[in-house]
Amino acid sequence: MSSSKTASSEEYPWKDIRGDYVLVPVPPWERRTLMNIFLVYTGVLSCLAVLWGGGALGMQGNLQDVVIATVIGDIILTIIGGLCAYIGGVAHQSTYGILRHVYGWYGAWVFGALLSGIPAWGWFVVETWLFGLMIHDLAPQHPLAHIGWASLWGGLLMTTTAYVGYAGLAFLSYIVVPAFFVIVTASFFAGIHFGGGFEKLWAFTPPQPVPLTALITQVVGLYVCGAIITSDISRFARKPRDGSIAWGVQIMVLMTYYMIAAAMLTMAMGGTYFSKAMLMAGLGLGAYFAAIFGQWTTNDNNLYSSALAWDIFIPIKKRLLVLILGILGSLYAAYVGFVAGASLQPFINFLMWLGIWLPPIGGVMIADFYVFQKYKGIPRYERYKMYVGKEFPLINWPAWVAMIIGGAAAQGWLMPAAVLQVIPHSLVGLLMAFVVYLILAIPLDKAGVSIYIGRHKVDEYGK
Amino acid sequence: MSTSETKPVTTDLKALIKLPLTSSIISTVLGIIILIIGVTVFASWIYAMVMYLLVGLMLLIFAIIGTFRLSKANDVTRAGEVCITHGWWIFSTGVGGIMVYVAPFFTKEAPALGALAAIASALAMVLGLIIVIHAKRKMGVRLTV
Numbered sequence: 154m155s156s157s158k159t160a161s162s163e164e165y166p167w168k169d170i171r172g173d174y175v176l177v178p179v180p181p182w183e184r185r186t187l188m189n190i191f192l193v194y195t196g197v198l199s200c201l202a203v204l205w206g207g208g209a210l211g212m213q214g215n216l217q218d219v220v221i222a223t224v225i226g227d228i229i230l231t232i233i234g235g236l237c238a239y240i241g242g243v244a245h246q247s248t249y250g251i252l253r254h255v256y257g258w259y260g261a262w263v264f265g266a267l268l269s270g271i272p273a274w275g276w277f278v279v280e281t282w283l284f285g286l287m288i289h290d291l292a293p294q295h296p297l298a299h300i301g302w303a304s305l306w307g308g309l310l311m312t313t314t315a316y317v318g319y320a321g322l323a324f325l326s327y328i329v330v331p332a333f334f335v336i337v338t339a340s341f342f343a344g345i346h347f348g349g350g351f352e353k354l355w356a357f358t359p360p361q362p363v364p365l366t367a368l369i370t371q372v373v374g375l376y377v378c379g380a381i382i383t384s385d386i387s388r389f390a391r392k393p394r395d396g397s398i399a400w401g402v403q404i405m406v407l408m409t410y411y412m413i414a415a416a417m418l419t420m421a422m423g424g425t426y427f428s429k430a431m432l433m434a435g436l437g438l439g440a441y442f443a444a445i446f447g448q449w450t451t452n453d454n455n456l457y458s459s460a461l462a463w464d465i466f467i468p469i470k471k472r473l474l475v476l477i478l479g480i481l482g483s484l485y486a487a488y489v490g491f492v493a494g495a496s497l498q499p500f501i502n503f504l505m506w507l508g509i510w511l512p513p514i515g516g517v518m519i520a521d522f523y524v525f526q527k528y529k530g531i532p533r534y535e536r537y538k539m540y541v542g543k544e545f546p547l548i549n550w551p552a553w554v555a556m557i558i559g560g561a562a563a564q565g566w567l568m569p570a571a572v573l574q575v576i577p578h579s580l581v582g583l584l585m586a587f588v589v590y591l592i593l594a595i596p597l598d599k600a601g602v603s604i605y606i607g608r609h610k611v612d613e614y615g616k
Numbered sequence: 617m618s619t620s621e622t623k624p625v626t627t628d629l630k631a632l633i634k635l636p637l638t639s640s641i642i643s644t645v646l647g648i649i650i651l652i653i654g655v656t657v658f659a660s661w662i663y664a665m666v667m668y669l670l671v672g673l674m675l676l677i678f679a680i681i682g683t684f685r686l687s688k689a690n691d692v693t694r695a696g697e698v699c700i701t702h703g704w705w706i707f708s709t710g711v712g713g714i715m716v717y718v719a720p721f722f723t724k725e726a727p728a729l730g731a732l733a734a735i736a737s738a739l740a741m742v743l744g745l746i747i748v749i750h751a752k753r754k755m756g757v758r759l760t761v
Binding site for chain 1: 663666667670671674678697700701704705707708709711712713715716718719720721722758759760761
């Protein structure tokens with residue numbers, strides 16, 4: 154542990170001026186165990202959003218379809234997230250640091266902001282506002298439970314652990330994850346009992362059933378952006394494969410469980426009424442715990458990822474950036490909570506639209522690391538290796554082109570509608586970007602045409 | 617890790633892990649107690665049984681694996697990391713248990729057993745915290761490893 158902190162400047166020549174290793178690789182003495190990585194991932198997953206996602210499935214399919222869709226969707230997420238997490242485990246750099254290798258120096262700015270800077274901050278605002286709503290539902294009479302006030306203090310609370318950095322996220326996840334699992338399980342059983350018991354589940358048929366492929370699309374869409382930024386956490390892993398294992402286990406075991414159980418609760422009660430089920434069972438304390446900590450462990454990660462992305466090109470300390478983004482986000486959520494009639498729906502629609510453009514960014518990243526770098530003959534553990542004086546391209550133009558084509562395909566602009574009904578939008582975008590990048594990059598490289606524009610030499614600060 | 621595995625276990629280390637090891641063993645017993653309560657209420661209230669079994673099993677697994685890994689640890693850092701991981705898990709499971717076992721829905725058929733399970737969970741929570749604090753203060757590891 155700390156003994157290895159004495160690593161010489163030859164072994165670790167970097168100076169972390171922004172904090173939390175935003176611009177430089179994570180040093181060996183800061184790397185964490187597999188269990189730590191698993192708990193942080195699980196902390197992100199353990200939130201009410203995933204339960205609402207499962208609940209939405211429960212309104213659209215019977216139990217058999219929901220189980221099949223969840224398992225298939227989770228397998229897809231495991232593969233995408235596992236591949237991305239491995240890159241972080243090898244490079245020990247954040248997603249946005251990795252984007253420098255893939256898209257070039259400016260590409261990391263543009264696509265980092267697109268991938269996380271804007272969406273993760275946006276979701277921070279939305280989830281802070283939802284937190285306010287939830288607290289208001291639990292204690293409508295209390296002044297501090299007014300949607301506006303609850304959004305404000307909730308947002309600031311969530312900012313604290315993001316301000317501390319990775320250690321703060323991990324600390325909260327250690328405390329919350331098993332307790333959240335127990336409490337949510339209790340709410341499932343209570344809800345199923347009050348909703349009419351297990352018999353009702355087997356006989357349930359949705360009023361407007363949707364095709365299985367649409368259910369799979371929803372499962373993948375729920376977390377595919379999270380799957381692409383897995384490197385933000387896996388860069389702290391001691392072994393390259395740890396991030397992938399941790400990601401895979403939490404998706405295949407916990408996400409599958411949460412989604413199916415939430416769907417069952419919805420089938421029994423007619424809606425995703427976790428708080429209601431908990432209050433009916435007398436689990437008042439548990440309802441507060443799940444509402445506060447469930448949102449907190451997820452939303453601090455949103456803020457953390459957003460700050461990581463912005464810090465690639467905004468030259469201030471990461472903690473200050475977290476504070477600024479956290480306060481702005483909390484104020485925005487509180488404003489919406491205070492102003493009667495205000496709604497975040499247009500903003501949510503914008504974030505959903507943006508979400509379709511994100512998987513292609515991951516598609517190019519996977520193609521470059523696993524295929525193009527291999528084609529170039531670079532050994533796996535040497536790929537994306539950072540060293541002082543390394544020259545980055547300013548722009549890797551085939552990567553930009555592939556990403557744009559992938560995004561357009563996912564939007565349905567380049568694909569027949571029938572394809573998008575069978576294959577999830579996010580997967581279409583990711584696969585299209587993957588293929589287009591390789592079709593462009595490999596033949597161009599073979600023909601001796603440079604795929605890179607410009608050069609930037611990195612200094613000891615990672616700038 | 618292979619180098620540390622060959623190191624002999626020192627008397628200092630044995631003394632250092634005594635408290636977390638004892639706490640871990642007691643947590644194992646608490647897990648077994650909650651499991652027994654779960655089996656006891658099997659016929660009367662199936663939902664409560666499931667929650668007793670779940671918490672009991674989680675506590676048992678976290679504590680028993682922690683005990684095993686701690687007794688195998690050959691250096692202070694390794695022992696400290698095991699303490700932190702398992703200490704927090706035991707603590708958090710205890711927190712979850714307390715919240716569930718004070719809810720009337722799960723204890724309506726057997727309030728006394730519910731109270732007993734809540735006390736066992738509270739004890740587990742305290743023991744988990746003791747393990748973590750001991751690892752932080754005496755073994756010099758971080759609160760998250």
